[in-house]
Amino acid sequence: FPNVITETRDRNGKLKKAINFELLKQMLSHDIVEGDEVYEFTWVGKKEAIVEAGKPIRKTLRPCKEESKDWETTENLYVEGDNLDVLKLLKESYLGKIKMIYIDPPYNTGKDSFVYPDKFLMEHDEYAEQIGLYDEDQNKLFKENNVSNPRFHSDWCSMLYPRLQLASYLLSPGGLIFISINDIEAANLRKMCDEIFGASNFVADLIWANKEGGGSSDSSLFRIKHEHILCYAKQIEEVEILGVPISNEERYKFRDEYVATRGKYYLQKLGMGSIQYSASLDYPIEAPDGTVIFPADNNNGRKACWRWSREKFAWGKENGFVEIKKDSKGIWTVYTKQYLNCDNEGNIIVRTQRPMGIIDEYSSTQAAKLLESMGMGNLFDYSKPVELIQYLLRRTNLNGEYVLDFFSGSATTAHAVMKLNAEDGGKRKFIMVQLPEPCAEESEAYKAGYQNICEIGKERIRRAGEKIREEGPVAEELDVGFRVFKLDSSNMKDVYYSPAEYRQTILDELISNIKEDRTDLDLLFGCLLEWGLPLSLPHTSEEISGMTVHTYNDGDLVACFADSVPEEVIREIARRRPLRAVFRDSSFASSPAKINVTEIFKLIAPNTSVKVL
Numbered sequence: 001f002p003n004v005i006t007e008t009r010d011r012n013g014k015l016k017k018a019i020n021f022e023l024l025k026q027m028l029s030h031d032i033v034e035g036d037e038v039y040e041f042t043w044v045g046k047k048e049a050i051v052e053a054g055k056p057i058r059k060t061l062r063p064c065k066e067e068s069k070d071w072e073t074t075e076n077l078y079v080e081g082d083n084l085d086v087l088k089l090l091k092e093s094y095l096g097k098i099k100m101i102y103i104d105p106p107y108n109t110g111k112d113s114f115v116y117p118d119k120f121l122m123e124h125d126e127y128a129e130q131i132g133l134y135d136e137d138q139n140k141l142f143k144e145n146n147v148s149n150p151r152f153h154s155d156w157c158s159m160l161y162p163r164l165q166l167a168s169y170l171l172s173p174g175g176l177i178f179i180s181i182n183d184i185e186a187a188n189l190r191k192m193c194d195e196i197f198g199a200s201n202f203v204a205d206l207i208w209a210n211k212e213g214g215g216s217s218d219s220s221l222f223r224i225k226h227e228h229i230l231c232y233a234k235q236i237e238e239v240e241i242l243g244v245p246i247s248n249e250e251r252y253k254f255r256d257e258y259v260a261t262r263g264k265y266y267l268q269k270l271g272m273g274s275i276q277y278s279a280s281l282d283y284p285i286e287a288p289d290g291t292v293i294f295p296a297d298n299n300n301g302r303k304a305c306w307r308w309s310r311e312k313f314a315w316g317k318e319n320g321f322v323e324i325k326k327d328s329k330g331i332w333t334v335y336t337k338q339y340l341n342c343d344n345e346g347n348i349i350v351r352t353q354r355p356m357g358i359i360d361e362y363s364s365t366q367a368a369k370l371l372e373s374m375g376m377g378n379l380f381d382y383s384k385p386v387e388l389i390q391y392l393l394r395r396t397n398l399n400g401e402y403v404l405d406f407f408s409g410s411a412t413t414a415h416a417v418m419k420l421n422a423e424d425g426g427k428r429k430f431i432m433v434q435l436p437e438p439c440a441e442e443s444e445a446y447k448a449g450y451q452n453i454c455e456i457g458k459e460r461i462r463r464a465g466e467k468i469r470e471e472g473p474v475a476e477e478l479d480v481g482f483r484v485f486k487l488d489s490s491n492m493k494d495v496y497y498s499p500a501e502y503r504q505t506i507l508d509e510l511i512s513n514i515k516e517d518r519t520d521l522d523l524l525f526g527c528l529l530e531w532g533l534p535l536s537l538p539h540t541s542e543e544i545s546g547m548t549v550h551t552y553n554d555g556d557l558v559a560c561f562a563d564s565v566p567e568e569v570i571r572e573i574a575r576r577r578p579l580r581a582v583f584r585d586s587s588f589a590s591s592p593a594k595i596n597v598t599e600i601f602k603l604i605a606p607n608t609s610v611k612v613l
Contacts, residue, residue, distance in 0.1 A: 004019055004020045004021075004023045004024045005017060005018075005019065005020075006018050006019070006020045022035050041188075041191040041192070041194075041195065043153060043154040043157050043158070044154045045154050045155075045157075045158040046157070046158070046161070048158065049157070049158040049161040049162050050161065050162070050165070052084070052162040053161075053162035053163075053165040053166055056088075057085055057088055057089075058489065058490040058492075058494075059085050059089065059487060059488065059489055059490055060089065060487075060488060060489070060490050060491050060522070060525075060526045060529065061079060061081075061086070061089055061485040061486065061487060061488075061525060061526075061529060061535070062485060062486050062487075062488045062518075062521075062522050062525070063483065063484070063485055063521045063522065063525050064484040064485065064486055065484075065521070067458060067484040068481070068482060068483045068484045069461070069462055069465070069480070069481040069482055070479070070480070070481025070482075071481070071483055072538070072539075073479070073481065074479055074481030074482055074483055074536070075429045075479060075536040075537075076414070076417075076429055076430050076431070076432075076479060076481060076482040076483065076536070077430070077431045077432065077482060077483050077485065077535055077536055078408075078411075078414075078432045078434075078454075078457070078458055078461065078482045078483070078484050078485070079431065079432065079433045079434075079484075079485045079486075079487070080434060080435075080436050080454045080484070080485070080486045080487060081433070081435065081436070081486060081487025081488075082435055082487065083163055083406040083407065083433045083434075083435065084162060084163055084166070085487055086406065086433045086487055087163060087166035087167060087170070087406060087433070088166060089487075089529050090170065090431075090529075091166060091169055091170065092529065092530075092531075092532035093528065093529060093532050093533055093534050093535060094170050094402065094404075094431075094534065095169055095170065095532070096169075096170070096171070096172050096173070097170065097172060097401075097402060097534075098170040098171055098172060098175055098401075098402045098403075098404045098431075099171075099172050099174065099175050099176075099396060099397075099398050099401035099402060099403070100175060100176050100177075100178070100392075100393070100396045100398060100401075100402075100403045100404070101167055101170070101171065101175070101176070101177040101178070101403070101404045101405070101406075102177075102178045102179075102180075102389060102392060102403065102404075102405050102413050103167075103177075103178075103179050103180070103405055103406060103407045104179075104180040104384055104405075104407055104409060104412075105160055105179070105180075105181070105407045106156070106159075106407075107181060107182045107184060107185065108153070108156040108184055108185050109182070109184060153185070153188060156185060156188075157188055157192065160189070160192065161192055161196075163406065164177075164192060164193065164196050164197075165196055167404070167406065168196050168197055168234070170404065171234035172234065172401070173234055173235045173238040174233075174234070174235065174238035174239050174240065174397075175233070175234045176203065176231060176232070176233055176234075176239060176396055177193075177197070177231070177232050178206075178229050178230070178231050178392050179193070179229065179230045179231075180208075180227055180228070180229050180384065181227065181228050181229075181230060182224075182227050182228065183224070183228070186205075186228045186230070189228075189230055190202075190205070190230060193230060193232050197232040197233070197234070200236065201232050201233045201234065201235065201236045202231075202232055202236075203231040203232055203233050203236065203239065203241075204230075204231045204357055205228055205229075205230055205231075205357070206228070206229040206230075206231060206357055206358075206359060207226050207227075207228060207229075207357060207358045207359065208226060208227045208228075208229055208359045208362070208388060209225060209226045209358060209359065209360045210225045210226065210227065210362075210363055210364055211360065211361055211362055211363040211365075211366075229359075229392070240397050241354075241355065241395050241396075242352065242394060242395050242396065242397055243352025243353050243354055243355060244352055244353060244354075244355045244356075244394075245352060245353075246351055246352060246353050247353065249340065251266045252264040252265055252266050252338075252339070252340040253266065254266060254267070254337075256320065256337070257320070258320055258339070258342075261341070261342070261348060262339040262340070262341055262342035262348070263339055263340035263341035263342065264339070264340050265337040265338055265339045265340065266337075266338050267323060267335040267336070267337065267338070268335060268336050268338050269298055269333065269334070269335060269336075270295075270298070270306050270307055270308060270313070270322070270334040270335060270336050271295040271296075271297075271298035271299050271304050271305070271306055271307075271333075271334060272295075272299075272304060272305065272306070272307050273295075273299040273302055273303070273304040275305065275307070277303060277304070277305055278305050279305075280309065280310075281295070281305035281306045281307075281308075281309065282294065282295055282296075282304075282305045282306070283306070283310055285306075285313065285324070285334055287324055287332040288324060288332075289332075291332065293324070293332050293333075293334060297331065297332070298331070298333050298334060306334070307336070308336070316336060316344070319346060320337070321336055321337050321344065321346075322334065322335070322336060322337070323335045323336075323337060355395060359388070359391060361387070361388075361391070362385040362387045362388040362391070363385060364382065364383075364384070364385065366385045366386075366387065367383040367384060367385040367386070367412070368383070370385075370386060371383060371410070371460075373467075374460070374463045374464070374467060375463070376410075376456070376459070376460060376463065378444040378445075379410075379444055379445040379448060379450065379456050380409065380410040380445070380453075380456055383409065383410045383412055384412045385412075386412055386415050386416045386419060387416075389412055389413050389415075389416035390416045390419065390420050393416060393417065393420050393428065394420070398426065398428045399426075399427070400426075400427035400428070400429070401428065401429070402428075402429050402430070402431055403417055403428055403429070403430045403431070404430075404431045404433070405430070405431070405432055405433070406433035406434075407433075407434070408432035408433060408434040408457055409434065409453065409457065410453075410456055410457055410460055411432055411434075411456075411457035411458070411460045411461050411464075413430060413432065414430045414432050414457075414460075414461045414464070414482070415460065415461065415464040417429070417430045418430075418461075418464060418465060418468055418478070418479070418480050419464070419468055421478060421479070422468045422472075422474040422475075422478055425475060427479075429479070429536065430482075432457065432461075432482075434453055434454050434457055435453070435454075436452040436453065436454040436455075437452055437453045438451065438452050439451060439452055439453065439456075458482075458484065461480075461482055464480070465480025465481070466480075468480060483535065483536060485525070485535065489515075490515075490526075491514055491515060491518045491522050491523055491526045491613075492513050492514060492515070492613070493512075493513055493514070493515055512584070512585060512586055513585060513613060514584060514585075514613060520541075520548060520550060520559075520561045523559070523561050523582075523584070523613065524539070524550050524552065524557075524559050524561075524582075527557065527559065527580075527582050527611065527613075528552065528557065531557065531580060533552070533553070533556060533557065537552060537553035537556070538552075538553055538554065539551070539552050539553075544560075544569050544572055544573075545566055545568055545569050545572075547560055547562045547565055547566070547569045548560065548561075548562060549569065549572075549573065551576075551578075555576060555577070555578040555579060556578070556579050556580065557578060557579065557580040557581070557582065558573050558576060558578040558580070558581050558582075559581070559582040559583070560573065560582075560583055560587065561582075561583070561584045561587070561613075562587060563584075563586045563587060564586070564587065564588075564589055565583060565587040565588070567596070567600070570583075570597055570600055571600060571604065574600050574601050574603075574604035574605045574608065575604055575605070576605075577604075577605040577607070577608060578605070578608055579607075579608065579609065580608065580609045580610075580611065581601065581605075581608050581609070581610050581611070582610075582611045582612075582613065583597065583610075583611075583612050583613070584612065584613045585612055585613060587612075588612075594612065597610065597612075598610065
């Protein structure tokens with residue numbers, strides 16, 4: 001009975017193999033054994049994974065202007081660092097503001113590796129010891145399979161769960177998350193998403209049938225070419241899925257005087273015998289020769305009714321939506337005009353149809369060829385096709401909103417966002433997050449000079465932007481830039497968070513709470529994260545009486561981090577009445593000077609929040 005083997009923890013908290021005796025009793029019995037039953041999805045380490053999502057961290061995002069592109073004007077972000085910590089830091093600034101998330105996490109094939117340094121991910125030796133895989137003579141006590149071994153599923157679930165939990169906070173009410181995965185973890189991923197997003201917010205399990213290639217060699221029974229793209233909503237009642245172009249446009253073949261605005265049309269009988277009969281819809285219509293037409297006349301004499309009410313028919317006839325002519329048998333027949341670009345209420349539309357759950361276009365071969373054309377061939381394995389991500393972007397009504405990818409890899413999502421904006425004039429913005437995983441020394445990427453995956457991703461975005469502009473024409477304001485941020489320890493020294501842990505003599509020796517290597521920009525963007533402001537808004541710097549003053553988004557925040565800031569500068573900042581003002585402790589020569597700042601703002605700008613680092 002292999003299904004009764006489970007895992008538990010011993011008195012010391014270590015994992016060990018165990019037997020589910022309640023289940024074993026039931027397996028051995030012909031009667032129902034009494035006992036509690038519960039439906040749940042769990043694994044070893046789940047509680048720790050849940051706790052991990054809510055643990056506070058002492059970290060920040062440091063701006064890196066020298067690696068950015070169009071820093072002053074771009075609204076796109078590229079963030080380097082462990083996505084678990086990055087998502088925690090972005091939580092306040094982007095809470096409920098992300099319209100679409102796409103991620104392509106590790107598939108846990110047993111051949112791939114995920115290097116996210118979560119402390120609850122166990123090394124093989126540790127896991128083997130905890131579950132008793134070997135006896136005293138190091139003989140394996142039971143068979144272990146790379147893919148089916150619980151360690152692989154548990155580690156993968158523990159890695160992904162807290163990240164999805166944090167991602168759920170960022171989605172807007174009408175937001176969607178798309179997750180690429182293969183068969184190995186598809187079932188676990190769906191259970192995980194049911195818990196985090198709610199089973200009622202499940203949208204679809206899309207199947208991407210990779211168009212080219214011979215299929216996976218992982219199975220000796222079937223050629224596996226497809227992958228799953230699980231889609232969940234934040235609030236499904238708020239979701240709008242945009243349709244795809246209609247597949248039967250050729251049926252719209254007739255023209256009339258309205259073709260310039262309504263497009264071509266086809267004719268559809270107004271009389272219907274298949275709908276429920278209603279006496280109010282069984283009324284006479286006058287033919288061009290003065291005779292009268294009833295619905296039954298257009299239904300071989302059988303009882304029928306019109307699809308439109310009397311009032312709707314009168315409106316349709318007056319506005320050119322009705323055509324009455326004889327059919328092939330010489331019978332006067334009433335038709336409505338079904339226009340390509342206009343509905344039956346007179347509204348101009350783009351006619352679409354509901355998208356299918358199977359995406360049978362695009363291929364990984366396309367992705368490889370595109371990277372090759374950009375001079376980046378063989379630098380990254382298994383990149384998704386830009387066209388596939390564009391297809392998903394087109395299903396989401398993004399109007400100047402953010403697309404987040406926190407497993408950004410080769411930055412395909414960023415490329416897709418820029419390319420689609422160039423094609424349709426959209427204003428979509430992206431946030432890419434990627435762990436700076438080192439490139440193996442034997443890899444083509446390392447030989448080409450790339451130290452880690454982030455360097456590949458950033459260069460891909462730069463080249464993609466240039467390629468899109470070259471292929472033009474594109475709007476001058478097309479945003480192909482990005483601001484780079486890098487995850488690092490907090491800007492503040494440990495004493496800032498826990499002064500009670502330090503002796504007074506040490507406190508007296510400390511000149512500043514702020515680490516010596518931190519710049520004005522580090523402090524500015526650290527404040528933005530603490531106050532929950534976006535990182536992509538305009539930022540300017542100016543000199544006032546020899547002091548550098550930073551203004552963020554035209555007054556959302558004004559900061560001066562200079563030492564010994566004169567009162568005239570403080571008064572000038574106050575006169576601008578920003579929403580927030582920030583200084584550092586060393587900006588004031590003494591405690592009375594710091595108190596004076598508070599009084600100045602109370603008098604000149606009472607609604608400004610003042611913070612001193």
